[in-house]
Amino acid sequence: MNRVITITVALALTLSAAISFGAGLEDRVREHTLKNGMKLLMVERHTSPTVAAWIRFKVGSVDERSDERGLAHLLEHMLFKGTQKLGTKDFKAEKPLLDKIEATAQKLMAERAKREKADPKVVAELEKELEGLEKQAEKYVVKEEFADIYARNGGSGYNAFTSKDGTTYIINLPSNKLELWAAIESDRMQHAVLREFYTEMKVVKEERRRSYDAEPEGKLWETFIADAFNAHPYGQPTIGWMSDIDFLTRTKAERFLHEYYAPNNAIMAIVGDIDPARTIALVEKFFGGIKPGKPVPPVAVEEPVQQGEKRTEVIGDAEPELMIGFHKPTLPSPDDYVFDVIDMILTNGRTSRLYRKLVQEKQLATSVSAFSAPGSRYPNLFIIGATPRAPHTVTEVEAAINEELERLKTEPMTAAELQQILNQLEFEESRQMATNGGLARNLTEYEAVAGTWRYLIEHRQKVAKVTPADVERVARQYFTKENRNVAVITKKNQ
Incomplete structure (x- = not known):
């Protein structure tokens, strides 16, 4: 059998199995809702000793206030930075520096908000102070510790993405490492630390410049959507306008995080080589005690009927x-x-x-x-x-x-x-x-x-x-x- 025929037959068999599986999906999906509101969806498939674990938060850029544009996307970046246990060499020593960084950043934002009336000397002094504090805090940071732990334990495809409608964190890993995943992700849901916040803001601003401001196709898409929606927040870019990013603060991000990135706004899917009963017990053990946040309120504004091209x-x-x-x-x-x-x-x-x-x-x-x-x-x-x-x-x-x-x-x-x-x-x-x-x-x-x-x-x-x-x-x-x-x-x- 030649290679083309072999591939074709293999693909046909895969799709045939998938079609058969899809036909019985109603009977294969197990649902479980925790007391704190988290929804768990499970599918048991023993085709390989692996699982895909996805957590989707039902909060995206459409849920931001006007002074928060770009916050959901920036939080996607920040939630890779670690917790009180991971991503730090000594959180007890790091915490006072993080507080000083935020106090200085708040003063800087307040001065910049004066725009043409801002004192250039004060701005320069605060910028220098903020940069110095960030450098001091660097000595406590352990870079990419989440990713390193997952990689050492056979994880792959560790990633996240933010859209208008939601934010999702994903990983594929060996099925015998599911408890490790539960320990890491439940820790992140409860104790995330938004370290290197203002450093990461610069990364996001560069992403914006590269993908939108300097890229005609990106600018076309962004402008097209903004022009199509006069009132509804679907018109605002997920990454935020540059001036939006300039005035985001860790305080705003922490408020947004603690209110909405919580079990009652989360949907978890675990698919692969699992035992559903044991998986429920595992998820209950690590996530069941987490307090719910605020339900994400629906967007009240309705886009007016368009009256002309x-x-x-x-x-x-x-x-x-x-x-x-x-x-x-x-x-x-x-x-x-x-x-x-x-x-x-x-x-x-x-x-x-x-x-x-x-x-x-x-x-x-x-x-x-x-x-x-x-x-x-x-x-x-x-x-x-x-x-x-x-x-x-x-x-x-x-x-x-x-x-x-x-x-x-x-x-x-x-x-x-x-x-x-x-x-x-x-x-x-x-x-x-x-x-x-x-x-x-x-x-x-x-x-x-x-x-x-x-x-x-x-x-x-x-x-x-x-x-x-x-x-x-x-x-x-x-x-x-x-x-x-x-x-x-x-x-x-x-």
Whole structure:
């Protein structure tokens, strides 16, 4: 058997097993809720002696106040810095220095907040004092101790990510090291120390400069989203604007941390070589005594109905790019499932309408995609992105996209298109569930955003009920000029 056939057969067997597994997911997921509100989801799979352990906090950048923008993302960085036990050589000696650092930083922030009335001499003196204190504190810091412990014990993929909707910490490790994980993560949840806070702020500011301020594609995305949302915090960047980052403080971060990064706002998924009863006992032992925090309050503000087309231009040294977005509802609205169908009709695969028209037939674009963003907890945008193929322009590509959107209003989805969509969804679901990490991600994601992990089971069933009339109705309702947001990159003149 040659190598290509071997790989193909192996992949088919993997996906077949995953499909079979997915069909029985309802019976395989074990749920347990601790008295402090933490939700534990477990799936027992003995394909290898490993586990994927994910903890998702139901708090993201959408939950920040106006003076906290960028805080959730910065906290993601800070929670790798250690606790009172880890990441320090002597916390008792370190603590007074950390207090002095924060007192000095607060004075510096207060002086800078005066802006043009700030005393440059005072600012310079406080900056020098802060830098000196930070250098003194460095002698107590043990760098990357979390990561080193996990690596020495066979852990891999140790990481975290922050979105508009939540913050997630992930690790894959040998199943016999699950107690080590529970000890580390429960310690972090209770006793995190935000050491090197103002040093890390500089790292985040550099990340912002590199990924957004100096990167036209990043600036296009950030500006497009900000312009699309007038009132709702979905419009604010997860990393924060530069002036937001400048005025974040450890005091603000600690308040945000202690209120929201707590068991009642956490969902834990453990997937792999486990015994559910023993896992429950282990989680209860390490996490059961942690006090709950405040429930994350829902965002009260609603985005006003858009009354006219918005157009955004970013000038930069980059090739032309186009984004078109339309405001839409999110789940559990039935229309959200219709948009999933529209997404796949338009851009999923080489036979999709936009790919066939723009990339293959007219050769106007090198790529085209569709997706919903920037979050899923609140009404969001259906976005189509495309890269023009030279010498064609964004104007030509935009016209061709609009033409295909108009077709959706009058040309019914075929039975073949719907079947193809259902087949693709089944394949994608199976692929995502084929790994412990993929399943843990989906369990935590949908439990947090949809309110139940069972969205994994229900989604394809609800998509199957979408009719051609639904697609036409939704296209007519949402794909209108007054609901349209358009953003382009224009190449800077030489």
